[in-house]
Amino acid sequence: MENSVEQPQVDANDHKVQSNRVSITLTVNGKVVNKAVEPRMLLSDFLREELDLTGTHLGCEHGVCGACTIIMNNESIRSCLMFAVQADGYDIKTVESLATNEGTLNGLQEAFSTHHALQCGFCTPGFLMTLTDYLDKNPSPTREEVREVISGNLCRCTGYSNIVDAVMDYTKNRSM
Amino acid sequence: MSNFIGKNVRRKEDHRLLSGNGEFVADIKMADSHEAAFLRSTHAHAKIKKIDTTQAKELEGVAAVLTGNDIKGLIEPFKFFKEFGETPPNAEEINLMTQVASKELLASEKVLYVGHPIAVVVAENRYVAEDALELIEVDYEPLPAVVNPEKAVENDSPLVHENIKNNVHTSFEVVVGDFQKAASEADQVLQTEIKFPRIHCNPLETRGILSNYNRRRDELTVYTSTQIPFVVKNYLVSMLGLIEENVRVIAPDVGGGFGPKGGVYPEEILVSYLSIQLNKPVRWVEDRVEHLQATRHSRDQLHKVEVAFNDNGDILGLKDNYILDSGCMNYFNLTCAYNTAAHMRGLFKIPHYEANARIVLTNKTPNVPYRGAGRPEAVFTMDRVLYLVAEKLGMDMVDVIKKNLIRAEEMPYDQGFYYKDGGKVVYDSGNYPEALEKVLEISEYEKYKKVKEEKKDDTKSIGIGISSYVEGTGTGPFEGAVVKLDGSGKIIASAGASPQGQSHETTLAQIVADQFNVDPTDVLIRVGDTGALPHGAGTFASRSAVNAGSALYEASQIMKEKLLRLAADELSDTIDNVTLKDGEVKSKNGKSISFRKLAQLAKPIPLFKAKRNVEPDLEGTYYFFPPTVTYSSSFHVAVVEVDKKTGKFDIIDYSIVHDSGKIINPKIVEGQIQGGIAQGIGQSVYEELVYDENGQLISGTYMDYLLPTSMEIPKVRMDHQEYLSTRNPLGIKGVGEGGAISPPAALANAVSDALSPLTINLNQLPISPSNLRSLILKAEKNEKAKREGAVHEG
Numbered sequence A: 001m002e003n004s005v006e007q008p009q010v011d012a013n014d015h016k017v018q019s020n021r022v023s024i025t026l027t028v029n030g031k032v033v034n035k036a037v038e039p040r041m042l043l044s045d046f047l048r049e050e051l052d053l054t055g056t057h058l059g060c061e062h063g064v065c066g067a068c069t070i071i072m073n074n075e076s077i078r079s080c081l082m083f084a085v086q087a088d089g090y091d092i093k094t095v096e097s098l099a100t101n102e103g104t105l106n107g108l109q110e111a112f113s114t115h116h117a118l119q120c121g122f123c124t125p126g127f128l129m130t131l132t133d134y135l136d137k138n139p140s141p142t143r144e145e146v147r148e149v150i151s152g153n154l155c156r157c158t159g160y161s162n163i164v165d166a167v168m169d170y171t172k173n174r175s176m
Numbered sequence B: 001m002s003n004f005i006g007k008n009v010r011r012k013e014d015h016r017l018l019s020g021n022g023e024f025v026a027d028i029k030m031a032d033s034h035e036a037a038f039l040r041s042t043h044a045h046a047k048i049k050k051i052d053t054t055q056a057k058e059l060e061g062v063a064a065v066l067t068g069n070d071i072k073g074l075i076e077p078f079k080f081f082k083e084f085g086e087t088p089p090n091a092e093e094i095n096l097m098t099q100v101a102s103k104e105l106l107a108s109e110k111v112l113y114v115g116h117p118i119a120v121v122v123a124e125n126r127y128v129a130e131d132a133l134e135l136i137e138v139d140y141e142p143l144p145a146v147v148n149p150e151k152a153v154e155n156d157s158p159l160v161h162e163n164i165k166n167n168v169h170t171s172f173e174v175v176v177g178d179f180q181k182a183a184s185e186a187d188q189v190l191q192t193e194i195k196f197p198r199i200h201c202n203p204l205e206t207r208g209i210l211s212n213y214n215r216r217r218d219e220l221t222v223y224t225s226t227q228i229p230f231v232v233k234n235y236l237v238s239m240l241g242l243i244e245e246n247v248r249v250i251a252p253d254v255g256g257g258f259g260p261k262g263g264v265y266p267e268e269i270l271v272s273y274l275s276i277q278l279n280k281p282v283r284w285v286e287d288r289v290e291h292l293q294a295t296r297h298s299r300d301q302l303h304k305v306e307v308a309f310n311d312n313g314d315i316l317g318l319k320d321n322y323i324l325d326s327g328c329m330n331y332f333n334l335t336c337a338y339n340t341a342a343h344m345r346g347l348f349k350i351p352h353y354e355a356n357a358r359i360v361l362t363n364k365t366p367n368v369p370y371r372g373a374g375r376p377e378a379v380f381t382m383d384r385v386l387y388l389v390a391e392k393l394g395m396d397m398v399d400v401i402k403k404n405l406i407r408a409e410e411m412p413y414d415q416g417f418y419y420k421d422g423g424k425v426v427y428d429s430g431n432y433p434e435a436l437e438k439v440l441e442i443s444e445y446e447k448y449k450k451v452k453e454e455k456k457d458d459t460k461s462i463g464i465g466i467s468s469y470v471e472g473t474g475t476g477p478f479e480g481a482v483v484k485l486d487g488s489g490k491i492i493a494s495a496g497a498s499p500q501g502q503s504h505e506t507t508l509a510q511i512v513a514d515q516f517n518v519d520p521t522d523v524l525i526r527v528g529d530t531g532a533l534p535h536g537a538g539t540f541a542s543r544s545a546v547n548a549g550s551a552l553y554e555a556s557q558i559m560k561e562k563l564l565r566l567a568a569d570e571l572s573d574t575i576d577n578v579t580l581k582d583g584e585v586k587s588k589n590g591k592s593i594s595f596r597k598l599a600q601l602a603k604p605i606p607l608f609k610a611k612r613n614v615e616p617d618l619e620g621t622y623y624f625f626p627p628t629v630t631y632s633s634s635f636h637v638a639v640v641e642v643d644k645k646t647g648k649f650d651i652i653d654y655s656i657v658h659d660s661g662k663i664i665n666p667k668i669v670e671g672q673i674q675g676g677i678a679q680g681i682g683q684s685v686y687e688e689l690v691y692d693e694n695g696q697l698i699s700g701t702y703m704d705y706l707l708p709t710s711m712e713i714p715k716v717r718m719d720h721q722e723y724l725s726t727r728n729p730l731g732i733k734g735v736g737e738g739g740a741i742s743p744p745a746a747l748a749n750a751v752s753d754a755l756s757p758l759t760i761n762l763n764q765l766p767i768s769p770s771n772l773r774s775l776i777l778k779a780e781k782n783e784k785a786k787r788e789g790a791v792h793e794g
C-alpha cells in the first residue's frame, strides 16, 4: 500500500504547524482503523495513545522486556520496536482481543488466574500474546519449551514457575 | 470463624489485569493532558555555570520549562524522610552520629550524580517534550567524582556535600557482650571481607505520575506509581503549601514496587507544581533508561568481619565493620544499615557481637531500601562466615549451624539489644531446629551429598549451599482501616496499605469476610487511595498483612458490634442471641434481617427520627500500632552444578522452609516466595550497577543490566511452618521480602561447596561466569604455588 504523505498544515485555531503526517490503514482486533500519524510515532504509542488500547504495556522501550508484545499478521512482535507507519496494511491483535466482549476470559487467561501466574499484572499482556502466538503453532509443548518461549518476556514478580504451570495445565486440558 | 483465611481464594485483581483493563498511571487519560520530560545531568559531579532554556521555550507545543532557579525559595530541597526512621530511641546507646545533607529538586548550582534532574519541560506530548530537552543548553564545570566509598572517607577525598565531613553521613555501633574478650578466649579467629554490590530493583512498570489541578475547587488529584500514597500526600501538602483536605493521592494499579516506589520523588512534587501552575493535567512517565539512573538504587555494602570460634564449631563472637554506599543522599536514615546490624546474627546464639556501621555518600543515585532492606547483606555476610568456619574446621556447615542454633524451648529469644522501632529484639515465636530438619528433608540434602561425591569429574561438580534468616516483619508504626456497610449490603473495607502486586484486594477481603461470615466477593477492598480514609502508611517492609490485616480485623469487630446491636434491636432479641450468616443477621427466635436492610435502617434520612440510640451509618475505624516487629524465619537450600571450565553454573534444585505465621492465602504466599527467590537469584548471578571512575553508570540499559528470565529460575520446593505471631490478633508474620534474602548466600555457599577442596573466595556478587572463572583461575594458581612451595620445602 502506498503511503499518502500530507503537506504540513497550519492549524487555524492555535496556529501550530503540524508536522508531516502519514495516513495509515490497518486492522486492529478485527476493526479497520484509518489514522494520520507522525512518521516517528512508535506502534506501541499509537496503540496506547491513539487507539486507547492501554493493555499493551511499555516496560523498557528498547526491545528487551516483552511487555509490549502484540500479534501482527500471525507473528508475535514487540510493538516498541516498530513505527506505526510500518504497520500500515497489517492485521494486529492486542491483549484486548483475548476475552469475549462480555468479558469472559479465554482458557489461557483462566489458567493464569488459577495458577496465580500474575501478581502486579504489568508483564501479563506480553506473556499472553507471546504464548497465544506460540500455542497456535505448537499446541502441546513440553515444560522446557514453554520456559524457552517465554524467556524473552521479563516478569519481576512471579519468578515464572506459575506461568509455566498455567501453560502446561491449559494445554493439557485443551487437548483432553 | 475461618472460612476463607487459609484458603486459596481466587484473586479479585486478575480479571482486569488479564483482559488488558488494568489501570496503571500511564493508562489514565484526561482531556488536555500535557506530558513532562526531565533533563538530567550527564555528569556525576559538576558545577552548573549556566542553563539556557530560551530555544526550548520557543518550540511549538511547549507549555513550560522549569529550572532550579525558577523554584528557588518556593520549593524546599529534599533532606531525608523522617517517616522512615527518625532518631531511634537508643541513639545514645548506639553512639549515633548523623548529619543533614540536602539536595535541590532541580539542580541549579551543583549536580550530584548522573541522572540528577536539572530542568523539566511540559509539552503537548512526550515527543515534543523530548525535542525541547535537546534544545536546553547546560554549561557544566566538572568536579572530581567521589565513586569508591572506601576512598570517600579518606581525608583527601573530594566532598559530595561541603558540610558532610569525610562523606560520612551517619555512623553508629551496636555492642552486645564483649567481642575482644571472646576473641582472646576463642580457639580461632578468622577475618574476611564480604561485598554486596549496588543493584537496581527494576519493577517492570517504571515510575509515572499524572497530576490534575482543578483551580475552581483548588483541588489537586495525583495518580502516582507509589507504595506510599499517604506519605506522598503529606509532602505535597507541606512542600507546595496546599490544604490537606484538597489533596488526594491515588496509587492505581502499580506494576511492582519492591522498595524504590516507597519514597517521595522530586518528580512527584514538580509535576504537581506544574499542574497547578498550568492549571492542566500533567503526566510524566519514566522510560527505562531514565529509570536505571533516576529511580533509587540499593544494597552496596562492604563488610570487614572477624569471627571468634572454638574448634568444636561454637561461635563465640562476631565483629563487623561495614560501609554502606548510599549514593549522594541518605534519605532513609538508618533503615538499611541498622537492619543489617539487627539481623546479622539471625537465628544463632552468638553472645558477643559488635557492629560498626558507616553510611557514606558518593556521586551516585541515592539509595533506597529494596526487598530485604539490609537483610540480604547481613545474611550474605553471616552465612559466608559460617561456611568459612565450617571449611576451616573441616565440618559440614549443617553441623556448625546446629551447634549455634537457637532452640525451640528458648523462644521467645532475646538478642540483647534494640530494634530501630525501639522494641527489644525478642524473637516472638518459631522453631528453627525443626525448620532445619524440614529443609534438609525436602531438599534431599543427604541424597545430593551422595550425588556430589559420585559425580565429581574434572569439569563439572555438584555443590549444596545453605542459608537462613530471621526477619523482623510488619514494621509499624501503624496502619489505618475503616470498615463500613454500604447501602447495597456489601462491606467496604478501606486500608492505608497500597499494593503493587501483593494481592491485597483478595487477602484483605478474606480477613474481613471471615469476620462477617460472608463471601470475599461481598467485601470491597479500597487501598492505594488517600481519599479512602484519613491516615495510612503504605505497603513496604513486609508489613501489610500484619498491619493492614490487623487494623481491618479490629475495625471489623467495631462495625460488627454496631451491626449486631442494631439487628438485635430490630429482631426484638438480645445481642447474644443473634449471629451472622450469608449476609444476614439471624436471631435464635427464627427471625432474620439482611445486611442491606440494616444498612438502610442505619442511614439518617430527612425527617428521620431515630427510634433508638444508633449512630448514623454502620462504620468502624481502627488504627493498629504493633508493639514491635514480628519475626519470620526461613532456611534455604540450593543445589548447583558448576562447570569449572566456563565458570557457569546451573541451579539444579532450590528448596525453602518458611515460617510466616498465619497464612491467609497459601498460593499468594507461595507466589511471594517464588518471586522473591527469583529476585534473589538475579542479584546473586546477573545484576550489578557498575560505575566507572568518573561516576558514569556503565550498566544503564537492559542490554547490560541483566535480569533473570524463565530459563534461569527453577520451580522452588517449599514447605511452611505456621508459628503464630504473638504480636497481632491473627498471628500473622510478614512474607513479602523473605524469598529475596537468602539466595545470594545459599548460592555462593553451593558454588563454593561444588569447587571444594579448591578454596575460592566467593565473597562478592554477582557470581557471573566471568567473575567465577577468574576466581577459579586464581585459586588454582594459589594452590599450584602452594604445592610447589611444599615440594620445595620438602
Ligand code: FES
Pocket: A057, A058, A059, A060, A061, A062, A063, A064, A065, A066, A067, A068, A069, A078, A079, A080, A081
Ligand atoms: S517495551 Fe517493548 S520490549 Fe520492553
Ligand code: FES
Pocket: A117, A118, A119, A120, A121, A122, A123, A124, A154, A155, A156, A157, A158, B204, B255, B256, B501
Ligand atoms: S506480574 Fe509483575 S512483572 Fe510479572
